[in-house]
Amino acid sequence: MRALVVADRLIYREDYPVPQPPPGEARIRVVRGGICNTDLEILKGYFGFRGVLGHEFVGVVEALNPLPGTTPHVGIGDRVVGEINCVPCDSPARNAFERAQDPSRDTLGIDRRDGAFADYTVLPIVNLHRVPEHVSDDEAVFVEPLAAACQVLEQAHIKPTDRVAVLGDGKLGLLCAQVIAAAAPCDLTVIGKHDCKLAIARERGIRAVHIQEAPLRAFDVLVECTGSPAGFEHARQLLRPRGTLVLKSTYHGLPQVNLTMIVVDEITIIGSRCGPFPAALRLLEQRRVDVRPLIHARYPLAEGAQAFEHAQRPGVLKVLLDVA
Amino acid sequence: MRALVVADRLIYREDYPVPQPPPGEARIRVVRGGICNTDLEILKGYFGFRGVLGHEFVGVVEALNPLPGTTPHVGIGDRVVGEINCVPCDSPARNAFERAQDPSRDTLGIDRRDGAFADYTVLPIVNLHRVPEHVSDDEAVFVEPLAAACQVLEQAHIKPTDRVAVLGDGKLGLLCAQVIAAAAPCDLTVIGKHDCKLAIARERGIRAVHIQEAPLRAFDVLVECTGSPAGFEHARQLLRPRGTLVLKSTYHGLPQVNLTMIVVDEITIIGSRCGPFPAALRLLEQRRVDVRPLIHARYPLAEGAQAFEHAQRPGVLKVLLDVA
Numbered sequence: 001m002r003a004l005v006v007a008d009r010l011i012y013r014e015d016y017p018v019p020q021p022p023p024g025e026a027r028i029r030v031v032r033g034g035i036c037n038t039d040l041e042i043l044k045g046y047f048g049f050r051g052v053l054g055h056e057f058v059g060v061v062e063a064l065n066p067l068p069g070t071t072p073h074v075g076i077g078d079r080v081v082g083e084i085n086c087v088p089c090d091s092p093a094r095n096a097f098e099r100a101q102d103p104s105r106d107t108l109g110i111d112r113r114d115g116a117f118a119d120y121t122v123l124p125i126v127n128l129h130r131v132p133e134h135v136s137d138d139e140a141v142f143v144e145p146l147a148a149a150c151q152v153l154e155q156a157h158i159k160p161t162d163r164v165a166v167l168g169d170g171k172l173g174l175l176c177a178q179v180i181a182a183a184a185p186c187d188l189t190v191i192g193k194h195d196c197k198l199a200i201a202r203e204r205g206i207r208a209v210h211i212q213e214a215p216l217r218a219f220d221v222l223v224e225c226t227g228s229p230a231g232f233e234h235a236r237q238l239l240r241p242r243g244t245l246v247l248k249s250t251y252h253g254l255p256q257v258n259l260t261m262i263v264v265d266e267i268t269i270i271g272s273r274c275g276p277f278p279a280a281l282r283l284l285e286q287r288r289v290d291v292r293p294l295i296h297a298r299y300p301l302a303e304g305a306q307a308f309e310h311a312q313r314p315g316v317l318k319v320l321l322d323v324a
Numbered sequence: 325m326r327a328l329v330v331a332d333r334l335i336y337r338e339d340y341p342v343p344q345p346p347p348g349e350a351r352i353r354v355v356r357g358g359i360c361n362t363d364l365e366i367l368k369g370y371f372g373f374r375g376v377l378g379h380e381f382v383g384v385v386e387a388l389n390p391l392p393g394t395t396p397h398v399g400i401g402d403r404v405v406g407e408i409n410c411v412p413c414d415s416p417a418r419n420a421f422e423r424a425q426d427p428s429r430d431t432l433g434i435d436r437r438d439g440a441f442a443d444y445t446v447l448p449i450v451n452l453h454r455v456p457e458h459v460s461d462d463e464a465v466f467v468e469p470l471a472a473a474c475q476v477l478e479q480a481h482i483k484p485t486d487r488v489a490v491l492g493d494g495k496l497g498l499l500c501a502q503v504i505a506a507a508a509p510c511d512l513t514v515i516g517k518h519d520c521k522l523a524i525a526r527e528r529g530i531r532a533v534h535i536q537e538a539p540l541r542a543f544d545v546l547v548e549c550t551g552s553p554a555g556f557e558h559a560r561q562l563l564r565p566r567g568t569l570v571l572k573s574t575y576h577g578l579p580q581v582n583l584t585m586i587v588v589d590e591i592t593i594i595g596s597r598c599g600p601f602p603a604a605l606r607l608l609e610q611r612r613v614d615v616r617p618l619i620h621a622r623y624p625l626a627e628g629a630q631a632f633e634h635a636q637r638p639g640v641l642k643v644l645l646d647v648a
Contacts (some may be wrong), residue, residue, distance in 0.1 A: 101565040101590065103541075143407040155590070217427075232583060241425040247587050256578035262595040263571045266425065266479070271586040274626060
């Protein structure tokens with residue numbers, strides 16, 4: 001089959017073996033994929049991943065290999081998206097929340113499991129979620145990062161009286177802002193550096209300001225989506241004492257952190273990662289978020305190298321890969 | 325009056341002016357003081373403090389200057405301890421919790437307010453708490469750090485099923501361990517490096533292990549009391565994914581922090597500082613903690629320099645100053 005494979009660089013292959021689903025898993029014919037910042041970081045060598053790249057996708061179930069005595073909740077031909085954290089059949093993890101931190105997990109296209117930028121991908125059947133009819137393929141590709149944005153609401157109690165800021169106007173920042181705006185009647189501001197990206201928030205009725213205009217020590221909850229050490233330090237300064245700082249991005253290296261001010265200001269920091277797919281699908285189905293303005297380009301799978309080159313340009317948001 | 329004053333070094337003076345309480349404040353004749361690690365850091369130049377040192381004390385109310393129309397809750401001759409965060413009369417702060425983070429606050433012996441290592445000290449009347457009869461002066465000196473230990477319980481919900489560790493067997497670590505053991509029927513371990521200090525925990529029936537014996541990724545809640553960057557990193561590694569890390573100490577400089585693993589493991593970090601005096605007084609009055617084994621030495625005020633030299637020796641816990 002065709003696949004975008006990470007070796008010492010990204011390689012488009014047409015001879016990659018079609019994966020066979022082991023017991024409990026399904027093979028999915030991939031329709032569309034989305035390039036995530038994590039994919040860009042993997043190409044720079046982070047995580048040490050080797051194999052088929054890609055963890056944001058929508059596809060169609062093509063083969064099921066259910067465990068004996070189980071009845072799959074999806075059928076052949078169903079259009080699905082898939083959670084990326086995969087655990088063995090004998091894991092004690094009872095649900096997606098537990099699978100996301102199971103020590104025996106591997107992760108689609110990120111950690112010891114071939115990903116979705118290929119004709120076919122394989123995932124445990126329990127990881128799959130049917131996509132509602134009225135959610136398009138382009139939208140469904142966003143379910144994984146949208147679920148990660150929903151995880152903010154799962155971990156932090158955002159109250160109607162809270163002043164909330166999302167720091168960063170990239171893909172994840174704009175998704176977090178839309179999810180918070182859709183779910184919590186709080187006083188929300190997106191803080192960024194790029195007028196064209198801030199405009200996407202404003203078109204959704206969300207206040208958006210340039211980073212130099214943001215008031216210091218003003219926010220009850222701050223969602224850090226820049227992934228840069230400078231962003232982390234700035235986030236801390238934007239937060240009021242006893243505020244909550246949610247970290248959505250990973251960081252290169254070991255940033256220097258003012259731990260003393262975290263103690264003096266009694267700040268709470270919450271590391272936040274993968275989130276609930278059903279909530280993300282509901283937001284899309286109910287049209288409470290609109291991910292389509294984030295799509296900046298699309299390429300066929302065979303032009304994956306160009307797609308990645310495009311995704312790395314400054315100011316570019318989501319680049320899609322048309323697989324089928 | 326006599327006072328231990330921070331200038332370019334610690335100076336014992338006998339000619340320091342007796343402080344006059346401004347409206348809303350009281351003058352307290354100091355009986356006993358306790359040397360805190362923060363005092364040692366101030367002597368090294370941290371915080372840039374100049375003036376009378378000391379914020380752990382017990383004393384007797386000697387003069388009251390209540391605001392017009394108010395009736396003080398303490399009287400002349402009452403034995404008291406005092407919260408260290410002081411706000412102006414017109415501050416909107418309604419209670420000790422709010423005063424502790426009020427942006428207009430100064431702090432006894434730490435930040436722009438003369439401290440308690442002197443014959444007399446001055447504090448707002450609202451900051452004072454009467455000491456119950458059965459709590460000795462030696463014990464009452466510990467109310468301030470014991471209240472800081474209680475703040476852990478105020479901020480983190482420690483459940484009966486939690487595996488909890490206190491990292492650090494110094495003064496604050498041993499107080500936090502005793503407070504948690506007294507308040508929560510959780511599975512508690514103190515982790516340290518000094519057999520003689522760990523023995524103090526063991527004598528109270530608290531499990532205590534050497535740092536090299538502590539299991540990694542095992543604890544639901546970890547209270548970091550070392551104040552060292554290495555301690556912070558070790559604390560993170562001891563914590564299970566989705567665990568809670570409470571920071572009780574300030575840190576020198578800007579430690580390098582693995583922010584990525586905080587995100588990947590979805591750890592919650594809580595900065596924790598001053599705490600509730602009434603809870604600390606209750607623990608002492610009800611004999612649910614015993615602070616006396618932490619007292620390693622006592623000196624008269626005039627020998628303050630020797631007291632500080634002693635307090636800085638490795639392995640030394642609390643050094644008291646006999647003032648009156």
